[in-house]
Amino acid sequence: MIRHLLSAADLDADNATLVLDTAAEMANLAGREVKKLPTLRGRTVVNLFYEDSTRTRISFEAAAKRLSADVINFSAKGSSVSKGESLKDTALTLQAMGADAVVIRHSASGAPHRLATWVDGSVLNAGDGTHEHPTQALLDAYTMRARLGRLDGLAVAIVGDVLHSRVARSNVLLLHTLGARVTLVGPPTLLPVGVDAWPAKTSYDLDAVLPDADVVMMLRVQRERMDDAYFPSVREYSRRYGLDAVRMRKLPEHAIVMHPGPMNRGMEISPDVADSPRSPIVEQVANGVSVRMAVLYLLLGGQHK
C-alpha cells in the first residue's frame, strides 16, 4: 500500500478497489453494538485543520476512533498557527509528538505535499485548496458502487464549478482509474484552461448530458463567483446548470444525484431534488466514515515502528 494519500492519482485500480472493499467490511461494523476495532491501538492520528470543516473533521475523527487510534484535533484557529507559526514548524511539532498519521485540510493547494516532506508519518489529504480531496472521491465511488452495483462503464456527469473544485479533480482521477466515463459540465468560465488533458469529456450543455448519465454529481457553486464574472447572475446559473425536478426527469430511471455538500439549495440543486430518494446525499456521509476507516487502516495497519 502507498504511504501517503495526497492525490486520487496515488491509487491504482487494485489499491482503489482494495480501499472500497475494505470500506464495505468497515460498514458492517457500524451495525454492531460495539463499533470499535483494536487495529490502531496505540497509534496517533492528528487532524490538522487549517480550514473550518466540521463535517470532514468529524468523519476522520470517528473513523480513527473506531479503529482505536488516539486522536488529536489541531485546529488552526486559537492555536500557535494563528500566532503565525509556519506549516513547517507545526509539522516538526507533530513529528516530535510522534504522529503516525496527519490528516490535513488546508486552503493552499499542495500543502499536504509540503507536509509530507517534513514528517515521517503518513499524510492524508483531507482537501487542499482547489487541488484535491481524495477521500471524498473514494466515498463518492463507494456510494455509486453501493447504489448501482459497479463503477466500470458508468457514465458520470460532474456539474458546476470544476475550476475551483477539489472534489471534481479527485473524482475525475479516481473514476477514470476505476473504469467510469466522466463528463464535466459547466459554463466555459468554470472549466479550467487545460481541462482537455484530463481523462474526461466536457460539455456546456447539461440537458444534452443528462439522458445518458448514470450518476449526476452537482458541485457547490459559490455565489461570490458572480462578482468575478464567472456567470452573470444566480438565476441565470440556476437556469442553465441547476438541477431541478423538471430537469431531473431527463435522467434515466436508475440514475442517482450526488452532492459533496454543503449544498446551495436553490442554486445548483433544488430542494425537491436534494431530498428525493434518488439522492444518496445523507448516505454519502455515513459512507465517508467507512471509507476513511479503510484508508487509515490500510495506510497505517501494516506499519509498526
Add this chain to the structure above:
Amino acid sequence: MTTYLIKGAAIVDGSATDLLIRDGVVAAVGRDATGRGAEVIDADGLVALPGLVDLHTHLREPGREDAETVESGSRAAALGGYTAVCAMANTDPVADTAGVVEQVYRLGRAAGLVDVQPIGAVTVGLAGERLAELGAMATSAARVRIFSDDGHCVADPRLMRRALEYVKAFDGIVAQHAEEPRLTVGAQMHEGDVSARLGLTGWPAVAEEAIIARDALLAEHVGSRLHICHVSTAGSVEILRWAKQRGIRVTAEVTPHHLLLTDTRAESYDPVFKVNPPLRPSADVAALRAALAEGVIDVVATDHAPHAVEDKECEWGYARPGMLGLETALSVVRSVGLSWDAIATRLSRVPARIGGLTEHGQDPAPGVPANLTLVDPAATWTVDPAALASRSRNTPYAGMTLPARVVATFLRGSPTVLDGKAVR
C-alpha cells in the same frame, strides 16, 4: 596596483593569446605582451570573456538585508563572472528618489566587487499612480538611465506613455514588467495543463503578450526606447519580432531559468520553482531559445531574486516568487547550447549597450577598461545551495551538474575572483 599577465586565454574568436592588464585597462594583447613585474595568471585552456553585465538584479538592500545585501549580491555576481549589475528598484524604501539610488550606488562602490548601477522606479512607491522624479535620479550621482517598476507592471497605459516620453530627455529607457494585473489576480503558475491539474491559479501567457503589444505600439507612437523584462512566452517572441521588423526601438531580455526549466517543476509544490513570470511549457522554452539565437531577444538577464528561507519554506501559494541566478547564469546558458561568442554578446556586449554602461561589454583590446572574466569551459560543478555566496538559498538548480566554471573576474584591472574564489 598590481599588473597581471594572463597567459594563453582563448578570446572569443577562439585563438589563444596573452593579455596584459595594467592601471585598470588592458595594456596589451598578443603573444608578445609582456609586463615587468607582472603577476602571471596561467589561463591555458580558459576562455576570456568581457565581464558579464546583468540588466536585472535584485539586491534587496535597503530593506531586506536578511535576504541579500549589496555586498553579498555583488560577491555572487563576481563569482558568476559579472562586472556590472543593474539593481532593481523594488527595495524598501523603493528606489524612487535620488536619495535611495545614490545610497545603493554608494553601497556598490564601497563593496567594490562589481559596478552596481541602480535602476530607478517609474512610479512613486511602485504604486503605478504618478511618476517618480525620474530626472532627479538621472542627474544624481547614480546617473540612472533605466527605469522600472519591476515586480509590478506599469499597467496604466497613459502613465506608461508619459514615462516613455519623459525619459527621452536624458536618453532613458523604461524596462517594463509585462503583466496585465487584471489577468493575473491570485496567479500562481503558468495557466495550462499543469495548473489545471495542480489546482493552482493560472497566469495566462496573454497577460504578458497583451502588455508587450500595447507598449511596443506606445513606444512607436512616441518614438521612445522600451525594454521588456523577462520575456517568457512564444507569443511574446512573435510580437517582439513584429515590433522589431517595424523598426520600433524595443529590446528584450530572457532569464536563464526560462531557457532551461518548465512548468512541470511545480508538480512538487516546492516554491523554489515559483517565479514571476512563471515557468512555462517546453514549447515556450524552445521558442525563447530560438529567439535568443535569432536576436529577437537581445540579452540574457538573471532576475536574481533572493528570498529568505521563511518566504520559500512554506505553502506554494504563500511563497514569494523569484529565484537566485547570478552564480549559475553562465553555466545555465552554456548548458542550453550558447557559444562563447553568443554568451559574450547576450550577457555582456548588448546589455552594456542597452544599459549605457560604456566601461563594460568590450572585448579585450589595448586601452579598454579591464573588465573581464576567465572561464574554464571544461569544468563541471554541482550546485550546492549552501555553497553559494548569496545570503539566500533559493536556487532552482540544487543538485544539478552544470558545465563551465568562472575562474577569475577582473573589475577595472583588479581581481574580484581568483582561482574560483572571491578575493574578499
